Amino acid sequence: ILNVEQSPQSLHVQEGDSTNFTCSFPSSNFYALHWYRWETAKSPEALFVMTLNGDEKKKGRISATLNTKEGYSYLYIKGSQPEDSATYLCAFRTGGGGNKLTFGTGTQLKVEL
Amino acid sequence: KAGVTQTPRYLIKTRGQQVTLSCSPISGHRSVSWYQQTPGQGLQFLFEYFSETQRNKGNFPGRFSGRQFSNSRSEMNVSTLELGDSALYLCASSVSGASQETQYFGPGTRLLVL
Numbered sequence: 001i002l003n004v005e006q007s008p009q010s011l012h013v014q015e016g017d018s019t020n021f022t023c024s025f026p027s028s029n030f031y032a033l034h035w036y037r038w039e040t041a042k043s044p045e046a047l048f049v050m051t052l053n054g055d056e057k058k059k060g061r062i063s064a065t066l067n068t069k070e071g072y073s074y075l076y077i078k079g080s081q082p083e084d085s086a087t088y089l090c091a092f093r094t095g096g097g098g099n100k101l102t103f104g105t106g107t108q109l110k111v112e113l
Numbered sequence: 114k115a116g117v118t119q120t121p122r123y124l125i126k127t128r129g130q131q132v133t134l135s136c137s138p139i140s141g142h143r144s145v146s147w148y149q150q151t152p153g154q155g156l157q158f159l160f161e162y163f164s165e166t167q168r169n170k171g172n173f174p175g176r177f178s179g180r181q182f183s184n185s186r187s188e189m190n191v192s193t194l195e196l197g198d199s200a201l202y203l204c205a206s207s208v209s210g211a212s213q214e215t216q217y218f219g220p221g222t223r224l225l226v227l
Contacts, residue, residue, distance in 0.1 A: 099144050
């Protein structure tokens with residue numbers, strides 16, 4: 001059974017703070033690591049798909065890094081804004097055919113004014 | 114380009130009934146996956162369809178089934194509903210399901226079983 005863990009479970013920060021979350025996943029049979037942002041009552045929004053060890057991706061104030069050898073990924077948000085408030089999910093894709101993502105339970109971020 | 118659409122958005126059923134949910138993928142996408150989210154649980158993979166064939170299946174009982182049509186639209190069916198089937202059901206589509214592809218999610222169908 002694959003286990004994807006995210007920490008912390010929830011986070012409250014002030015506007016302008018920078019923050020980061022962790023996603024831990026099995027280091028064997030790695031194919032890809034996905035990050036999503038999920039706002040209440042909306043569809044999960046894809047942020048990054050990362051496939052190579054050492055990958056770094058950036059989208060505006062959000063960036064992510066990947067370490068497949070030790071099985072973790074970090075998501076960073078620089079200068080948090082209230083609109084960044086959402087649940088951030090990571091999902092692990094292993095080999096074996098087919099398209100199956102194993103999700104963590106997410107980090108719930110609340111950015112306060 | 115239109116996003117992934119799911120119908121209906123909300124549904125109330127009673128125990129023992131069956132339900133069918135529909136998912137229309139982004140135009141040109143042939144891989145459709147289904148996920149279930151229950152309170153306190155992460156998204157759990159149900160199954161994936163590609164070119165009208167089930168390519169992968171999660172650990173759910175046989176009451177959960179699905180199919181995909183030639184236009185890539187997909188339906189999932191839950192028979193003999195149980196209270197524990199109350200959940201948000203999400204579908205996601207991608208071009209072919211390759212590992213480096215982004216999966217795009219729909220807004221979900223929220224099912225309540227009474």
